[in-house]
Amino acid sequence: MTATVDKAESVLGQPMRRKEDARLITGQTQWTDNVTLPGMVHMAVLRSPMAHARITRVDVTAARERPGVVAAYTGTDLADSWSSLPMAWTVSEDLKTPPHMPLASDKVRYVGDGVAVVIATDPYAAADALEAIEADYEPLPAVVDMPAALADGAPLVHDDIPNNRCFTFRQDWGDFNATRARADVVLKRRFYNQRLIPNAMEPRSVVVAPTSATGQATIWSATQVPHFVRIFLALNTGVPEHQIRVIAPDVGGGFGSKLDIYAEEVIAFVVARKLGKPVKWTETRSENYQATIHGRDVIQEVELTATADGRVLGLKVDLTADMGGYLQLLTPSIPLLGRYMYPGIYKFEAHTLTCQGVFTNKTPTDAYRGAGRPEATFVIERIIDELAAELSMDPIEVRRRNWIRHEEFPYTTVVGLTYDSGNYEAATARALELFRYDELRREQAERRDRGDTVQLGLGTSTYTEMCGLAPSRWLGETGYAAGGWESATVRMLATGRVEVVTGTSPHGQGHETTFAQIAANSLGVPYDDVDVIHGDTLTAPIGLDTYGSRSLAVGGVAVQMAAQKVVEKARALASHLMEVDPGDLEFQAGAFRVKGTPGAEKSIQEIAFGAFAAHSLPDGMQPVLTADHIVDPEVFSYPHGTHLCAVEVDTETGLTKIRSYVAVDDVGKVVNPMIVDGQVHGGVAQGIAQALFEEAVYDDDGNLISGTMVDYLVPTALDLPAFVTDRTETPATTNPLGVKGVGEAGTIASTPAVVNAVVDAVRPFGISDVQMPCTPERVWRAIQQGRAAGGPAPKGTIAYGGPQTATTAGGAE
Amino acid sequence: MVRINVTVDGVRHSDDVDPRLLLVHYLRNRLGLVGTPVGCDTSNCGSCTVLVDNRSAKSCTMLAVQADGTEITTVQGLADGQWHPVQKAFHESHALQCGYCTPGMMLAAIDLLSENSDPSEEEIRHGLEGNLCRCTGYQNIVAAVRSAALAMGGAQPAAADQMRAEVAS
Numbered sequence: 014m015t016a017t018v019d020k021a022e023s024v025l026g027q028p029m030r031r032k033e034d035a036r037l038i039t040g041q042t043q044w045t046d047n048v049t050l051p052g053m054v055h056m057a058v059l060r061s062p063m064a065h066a067r068i069t070r071v072d073v074t075a076a077r078e079r080p081g082v083v084a085a086y087t088g089t090d091l092a093d094s095w096s097s098l099p100m101a102w103t104v105s106e107d108l109k110t111p112p113h114m115p116l117a118s119d120k121v122r123y124v125g126d127g128v129a130v131v132i133a134t135d136p137y138a139a140a141d142a143l144e145a146i147e148a149d150y151e152p153l154p155a156v157v158d159m160p161a162a163l164a165d166g167a168p169l170v171h172d173d174i175p176n177n178r179c180f181t182f183r184q185d186w187g188d189f190n191a192t193r194a195r196a197d198v199v200l201k202r203r204f205y206n207q208r209l210i211p212n213a214m215e216p217r218s219v220v221v222a223p224t225s226a227t228g229q230a231t232i233w234s235a236t237q238v239p240h241f242v243r244i245f246l247a248l249n250t251g252v253p254e255h256q257i258r259v260i261a262p263d264v265g266g267g268f269g270s271k272l273d274i275y276a277e278e279v280i281a282f283v284v285a286r287k288l289g290k291p292v293k294w295t296e297t298r299s300e301n302y303q304a305t306i307h308g309r310d311v312i313q314e315v316e317l318t319a320t321a322d323g324r325v326l327g328l329k330v331d332l333t334a335d336m337g338g339y340l341q342l343l344t345p346s347i348p349l350l351g352r353y354m355y356p357g358i359y360k361f362e363a364h365t366l367t368c369q370g371v372f373t374n375k376t377p378t379d380a381y382r383g384a385g386r387p388e389a390t391f392v393i394e395r396i397i398d399e400l401a402a403e404l405s406m407d408p409i410e411v412r413r414r415n416w417i418r419h420e421e422f423p424y425t426t427v428v429g430l431t432y433d434s435g436n437y438e439a440a441t442a443r444a445l446e447l448f449r450y451d452e453l454r455r456e457q458a459e460r461r462d463r464g465d466t467v468q469l470g471l472g473t474s475t476y477t478e479m480c481g482l483a484p485s486r487w488l489g490e491t492g493y494a495a496g497g498w499e500s501a502t503v504r505m506l507a508t509g510r511v512e513v514v515t516g517t518s519p520h521g522q523g524h525e526t527t528f529a530q531i532a533a534n535s536l537g538v539p540y541d542d543v544d545v546i547h548g549d550t551l552t553a554p555i556g557l558d559t560y561g562s563r564s565l566a567v568g569g570v571a572v573q574m575a576a577q578k579v580v581e582k583a584r585a586l587a588s589h590l591m592e593v594d595p596g597d598l599e600f601q602a603g604a605f606r607v608k609g610t611p612g613a614e615k616s617i618q619e620i621a622f623g624a625f626a627a628h629s630l631p632d633g634m635q636p637v638l639t640a641d642h643i644v645d646p647e648v649f650s651y652p653h654g655t656h657l658c659a660v661e662v663d664t665e666t667g668l669t670k671i672r673s674y675v676a677v678d679d680v681g682k683v684v685n686p687m688i689v690d691g692q693v694h695g696g697v698a699q700g701i702a703q704a705l706f707e708e709a710v711y712d713d714d715g716n717l718i719s720g721t722m723v724d725y726l727v728p729t730a731l732d733l734p735a736f737v738t739d740r741t742e743t744p745a746t747t748n749p750l751g752v753k754g755v756g757e758a759g760t761i762a763s764t765p766a767v768v769n770a771v772v773d774a775v776r777p778f779g780i781s782d783v784q785m786p787c788t789p790e791r792v793w794r795a796i797q798q799g800r801a802a803g804g805p806a807p808k809g810t811i812a813y814g815g816p817q818t819a820t821t822a823g824g825a826e
Numbered sequence: 827m828v829r830i831n832v833t834v835d836g837v838r839h840s841d842d843v844d845p846r847l848l849l850v851h852y853l854r855n856r857l858g859l860v861g862t863p864v865g866c867d868t869s870n871c872g873s874c875t876v877l878v879d880n881r882s883a884k885s886c887t888m889l890a891v892q893a894d895g896t897e898i899t900t901v902q903g904l905a906d907g908q909w910h911p912v913q914k915a916f917h918e919s920h921a922l923q924c925g926y927c928t929p930g931m932m933l934a935a936i937d938l939l940s941e942n943s944d945p946s947e948e949e950i951r952h953g954l955e956g957n958l959c960r961c962t963g964y965q966n967i968v969a970a971v972r973s974a975a976l977a978m979g980g981a982q983p984a985a986a987d988q989m990r991a992e993v994a995s
Contacts, residue, residue, distance in 0.1 A: 031920065038922065039905055047854075137844075137847075213960060214926035215926045266961055523923070721866075730955060
């Protein structure tokens with residue numbers, strides 16, 4: 014496969030090599046931290062060393078005297094320059110949104126809360142001068158543990174928010190209690206989706222250039238959401254939007270952590286305008302661990318009701334979610350983004366979900382890859398395996414008895430979502446085949462018979478997710494302040510090149526490639542002639558950016574629609590220039606031809622020049638071949654798939670090693686299979702990391718123990734296996750491209766597959782759960798406790814090794 | 827201030843530097859070679875990896891003064907009229923997404939291939955253990971290094987390479 018495809022051949026669905034790569038592999042990349050401007054000064058932030066304390070004094074006088082220092086400010090100094098950082102999702106009527114100032118001036122609420130800044134001519138000088146700031150604190154007891162935070166008499170993170178309760182939420186679909194009365198089996202489990210640190214490889218960075226006395230400014234930011242940043246700065250400062258240009262240049266990963274309006278963006282903006290100088294701030298990694306949002310941190314109490322033959326009836330989930338010290342842009346909505354996903358792909362009669370948000374003295378949480386849906390998928394896929402164990406059934410068979418069959422689509426689930434399409438049977442059959450499920454089950458049984466030290470465990474996850482954030486009406490109904498539409502412009506230029514402008518803002522996903530494929534396919538022009546413009550509010554003024562696996566399913570569809578408008582305008586002009594009725598023209602491979610008249614044709618690029626020259630246009634037609642389109646989908650997209658994981662667990666050391674991992678995903682139509690595979694690889698890696706390696710750990714005083722990359726285990730190449738990936742393709746019926754989101758799918762799917770495998774390996778020791786991350790120590794302790802409590806399960810039970818049922822051997826139903 | 831003489835990407839530099847200046851900051855802020863990024867402050871991530879006298883080194887863990895008298899290659903000096911086989915392989919194998927770890931990852935791979943011209947998948951994973959990537963799950967990075975080894979003539983095609991070639995086409 015080469016990077017150039019013949020013009021006549023569709024580039025849609027081809028593994029086109031990426032347009033982005035040339036600059037990234039030669040070091041010509043434009044990261045925010047690379048921006049250098051004349052007179053630029055550097056900002057450093059003094060952060061609280063205490064989780065919870067009253068600020069009694071912050072004195073920056075001595076810092077101002079340090080060499081190279083231009084200015085220093087406390088939170089009080091700048092209090093009149095800003096208002097609270099935004100929170101955009103009012104998830105319930107009782108939601109408490111405390112003020113969140115860019116610099117704290119009364120109390121600090123987590124280790125890393127900013128209290129003062131120094132501006133110096135050199136970053137080293139700025140860092141040095143932080144040490145000259147005198148800050149005194151009156152320590153307060155830290156609120157770290159969620160249940161303790163909710164208890165009466167607990168110290169209060171915000172003095173006026175009783176019990177540290179941020180919000181409560183409850184929704185019932187059907188009558189869960191009625192299912193309990195009828196159930197043969199009632200399973201209760203408590204899961205914990207631990208706190209994670211997103212770890213985009215590029216730390217956050219912002220550069221603000223105040224270019225005129227009227228307040229006009231250019232902001233470069235390592236952000237996923239340049240349009241959000243512009244709107245907020247305009248609202249917050251009163252500067253008109255056209256005088257605020259936000260550029261997200263090359264952005265080195267986000268995973269949700271750059272989907273925010275951060276304090277440092279506002280501080281740098283305010284300080285740059287005050288000083289009339291360009292200001293740069295770039296966080297260190299350790300600072301990132303404290304001051305960039307964390308993800309997950311949700312306690313999940315789960316109750317499942319089912320019949321003796323393995324049919325699920327009802328699901329009740331009670332969530333307690335850690336907000337951290339303040340609410341960031343979307344903090345309270347994250348645990349609830351999964352609210353409709355707890356029933357997964359299964360046909361439940363009833364579902365009840367409750368959630369309470371809790372303030373603690375920890376770094377605020379917010380969106381991290383999957384945002385609410387990994388938590389939901391973990392619960393449902395784990396408890397389905399528990400049901401299988403309880404009933405001595407194969408986990409695949411239990412899923413088969415409960416999932417929506419492919420002929421039942423479109424299917425409206427118990428929570429009222431209508432899944433448009435899917436084929437769980439096909440994806441599962443393919444995964445079982447690639448995984449050699451039956452062979453592995455046999456080997457597992459043999460190892461158990463022999464009492465091997467290293468035991469084998471198999472884990473399944475048949476996930477779906479809702480993504481493509483989107484439907485503005487739905488977002489509004491759930492209390493979100495903005496919409497979810499996306500815009501695109503397609504322009505054909507005089508030279509024949511095509512500019513595609515998108516309001517999405519990529520940070521590694523490859524939009525310059527995939528969106529060019531969409532446009533090239535629609536217009537029939539060479540892929541190499543299409544350029545995608547993004548991430549700058551001056552050149553792409555209308556947009557809602559990139560998160561929630563929305564770019565292709567929303568933004569890509571907008572590109573497709575705009576390109577089709579261009580073709581229709583070109584058809585009208587072609588008809589005029591070729592002096593034929595539009596109905597007599599056919600458009601194929603980038604050219605208009607007169608039906609039945611060989612040789613009479615004009616390429617769309619010739620037409621584009623005609624539209625530019627405008628020498629002969631039909632009456633009323635405007636010059637230039639260009640079109641805009643804004644898409645607001647009415648529904649979500651529902652990718653799904655089956656992930657299977659085999660682990661080897663050393664029962665003497667507790668060490669888990671992934672032996673094989675198979676992911677068969679169905680993301681609908683695929684624009685670029687190479688990029689889709691890459692998204693799955695990276696997503697699965699992050700999900701495995703949650704299952705086995707990563708956790709942000711705090712001590713009782715609210716200190717982040719895993720505060721550097723030394724202490725927080727981001728997996729290396731050696732920690733991860735090679736993945737086997739494949740796809741089934743069930744097109745989405747709700748958009749013209751037939752596409753579904755893929756950015757978060759791997760992360761959502763993989764975590765329960767891995768934990769199910771670990772539990773499966775050690776279930777004979779009487780173990781029914783291992784808390785994430787399943788470290789050697791935790792697995793080893795679980796085995797010791799299991800042995801103490803009665804030892805291995807008896808032979809002949811599923812917990813022991815499991816009989817194979819006739820229907821688990823593969824093949825679609 | 828201390829005077830250092832270094833050759834970076836084939837260009838000789840003589841500069842007075844603060845003894846505490848990190849090599850990566852010398853490259854980025856003094857020489858303007860911003861192709862080498864910084865990803866952490868504990869020498870874990872490897873984003874800032876360069877070659878110092880042909881051996882990979884994390885330029886955030888070296889002082890500029892320690893580089894005195896050395897020859898340094900950054901990502902910006904890799905292509906010589908055309909892309910280095912490792913650059914080509916990273917592009918062809920889709921071994922990068924956001925690209926932030928890529929300069930360091932490629933330079934670490936070049937060092938690995940200079941020591942072992944025919945590394946197995948396991949040896950590649952070992953060799954790149956000092957470089958973190960958050961986007962790719964390493965799968966395509968491992969494939970790219972393997973395919974670069976073949977392109978550079980040091981490796982004999984194995985069955986796994988054949989399978990990969992089929993998957994990629």
